[in-house]
Amino acid sequence: MNQEPNKSPVEEVLALLDLEQIEVNIFRGQSPADRMQRVFGGQVLGQALVAAARTVEGRQCHSFHAYFLRGGDPRVPILYEVDRSRDGSSFTSRRVVAIQHGHQIFTMAASFQVQEPGLEHQFDMPKVPDPETLEDEHAHRAKFLDQMPPEAREWISRPRPIEMRPVVIDNWLHREPRAPFDNVWMRATGPVPADAPTQQALLAYASDMSLLDTALLPHGRSWSSNVQMASLDHAMWFHRPFRVDEWLLYAQDSPSASGARGFNRGSIYTRDGKLAASVVQEGLMRQREGSRQRS
Numbered sequence: 001m002n003q004e005p006n007k008s009p010v011e012e013v014l015a016l017l018d019l020e021q022i023e024v025n026i027f028r029g030q031s032p033a034d035r036m037q038r039v040f041g042g043q044v045l046g047q048a049l050v051a052a053a054r055t056v057e058g059r060q061c062h063s064f065h066a067y068f069l070r071g072g073d074p075r076v077p078i079l080y081e082v083d084r085s086r087d088g089s090s091f092t093s094r095r096v097v098a099i100q101h102g103h104q105i106f107t108m109a110a111s112f113q114v115q116e117p118g119l120e121h122q123f124d125m126p127k128v129p130d131p132e133t134l135e136d137e138h139a140h141r142a143k144f145l146d147q148m149p150p151e152a153r154e155w156i157s158r159p160r161p162i163e164m165r166p167v168v169i170d171n172w173l174h175r176e177p178r179a180p181f182d183n184v185w186m187r188a189t190g191p192v193p194a195d196a197p198t199q200q201a202l203l204a205y206a207s208d209m210s211l212l213d214t215a216l217l218p219h220g221r222s223w224s225s226n227v228q229m230a231s232l233d234h235a236m237w238f239h240r241p242f243r244v245d246e247w248l249l250y251a252q253d254s255p256s257a258s259g260a261r262g263f264n265r266g267s268i269y270t271r272d273g274k275l276a277a278s279v280v281q282e283g284l285m286r287q288r289e290g291s292r293q294r295s
Helices: 009-017 041-054 138-141 150-157 196-207 211-219
Strands: 020-023 027-029 060-068 078-087 091-100 104-111 163-168 181-188 227-238 248-256 262-272 275-287
Touching: 009 027, 009 041, 009 091, 041 060, 041 091, 041 104, 041 196, 041 227, 060 138, 060 196, 060 211, 138 163, 181 196, 181 211, 196 227, 196 262, 211 227, 211 248, 211 262, 211 275
Parallel strands: none
Antiparallel strands: 020 027, 027 078, 060 104, 060 227, 078 091, 091 104, 163 181, 181 248, 227 275, 248 262, 262 275
């Protein structure tokens, strides 16, 4: 996105998530002006979650399940229509439909809960190096600018709202096949308001940035390969409090790829090892005509 004067990349994303209410249960969201092809899926996830949350009081989202139906057009606003499905004594359900050009492009079902104590357990966080010992992925890719086409150079050069430090950094242009497991430290590159809806919306935004790529690892492919990639669905569960502007570990794996689809899972941990959120996503992973299989 083109950086506005006096606005950091994080502030620009937060502005995208600050939807305009145009009618009861109807909200309007914008996209970055310089997005040329389609709207980033994480943006739609975050905006839809904000739309749902603005119709709920006194409860926090604990899960959502979403489907990407059509690619979003970044040139026009997105309308988010919220259906107040149910307000129960402990749980609240909302359904969100995103609309462009008279068509549904996205649907989300979200559930909110009154905060209450209960039994607890979790898997342990993977043992990985601290983020301070790892290289920033954005800075690493910038080293290869002269080997990239002009449009990729411009994209790589932009400041990022989310800093990502993978435990393993592959050669993005010539990736070697490896097991479908990836651990990535991530955090917002600036301060984020502490309220839960904003934190959750920004984490939903960030959760779509690297997960689908995990399914390409065994095949020695990347986003620069001749493979058509697109998110098909995305589900997320929020377990414990977190701060997106503090380091979070995104532990990702891909148990299966078949039928031109890659299936991916993610566990998001706080720095002190608490499991904050879980993510599941399936995406289109179609080899373009003339592409060469390396795995």
